[in-house]
Amino acid sequence: MSDFDHLPFRPCAGVMLVNDEGRVFVGQRVDSPSEAWQMPQGGIDKGEEAETAALRELQEETGVDPKLVSVIARSKAEHFYDLPVELKGKIWGGKYRGQRQTWFLLKFNGSDADINIETEHQEFRSWRWSDLDDLEALIVPFKRELYQAVIQEFTPYLNSLTQ
Template identity: 45%
Template sequence: MKLTVPEPDLPYRPCVGIMLIAPRGSVFIGRRRQEAGPEHVQGDRAWQMPQGGIDEGEDPLAAALRELHEETNVSAGSVVLLGETPGWLAYDLPPAVLKQAWKGRYRGQTQKWFAFGLVGDETEIDVLSPGGGLHKSEFDAWRWEEMDGLADLIVPFKRPVYEAVVAQFAVLAGWSEQAQRAAPSR
């Protein structure tokens, strides 16, 4: 999935996206800090799921767990992997944002998305000083949101990616109940 290509000679930035699903089926979203820049915030469209770049040589799943911790403070031991997109989803930055974001080195991002179920306590979530303040805070607030409302909260040029992610992971909204039904009785 791609939008109009503004700069075909520029590469996409490899990235991961994370859908963190609560046992009741709602999804974690964070509100980007206003100083985050135009690639993340446009008016009231400042909410998004955690995402971030993949380091050189890093496995995408490892990058997803790292980014989840860096942005939300949620540790790998507090989540269970529920799924991943079969391929990569890409978006292009609009021309007005292209030169400002990532110093103009990328035309957009190509993202591998992972869905995790939260099995730990949500009190672990700390977007203001993740990692005990070791990581820069990217969000200034967070909340749980229903999956079908996610695409309306993101900057418009990322909307098709969010729609694809929701379509892919919608079956996971009831993961906790499904796991309880499948568990052997004691």
């Protein structure tokens, strides 16, 4: 048992934003020297609903107005991940061992011109649309299992969006 296993998981909302071609938005974090990418996600504020947090985080990280998306699905359960040992106690003020995330599949109804990652508190240095099959390889290893579960859960919806 690690010294951090007693810590709670940080409540978080995640967004799988999908365009008309069934490709998924991913951003490359500004605070990571690696080539790791991720989908938009962020903390749920006290008293905030998960869907409200997801739409807020999407706008804060990508500049996408919530009016430009349609909510297609919400994860049936929360998905969890633990931080790697070298990050525990260092981020989020050392208060959390990892995150518990509620995920949302959102259909993007705008154009690429509606995406602006140069936001007030910029989180991504670059962005792109990724094929679903490539998504897992882009993600940091400690989040891969969570991403696999989200992809598996949302795949039936994605198939119906692109037919």
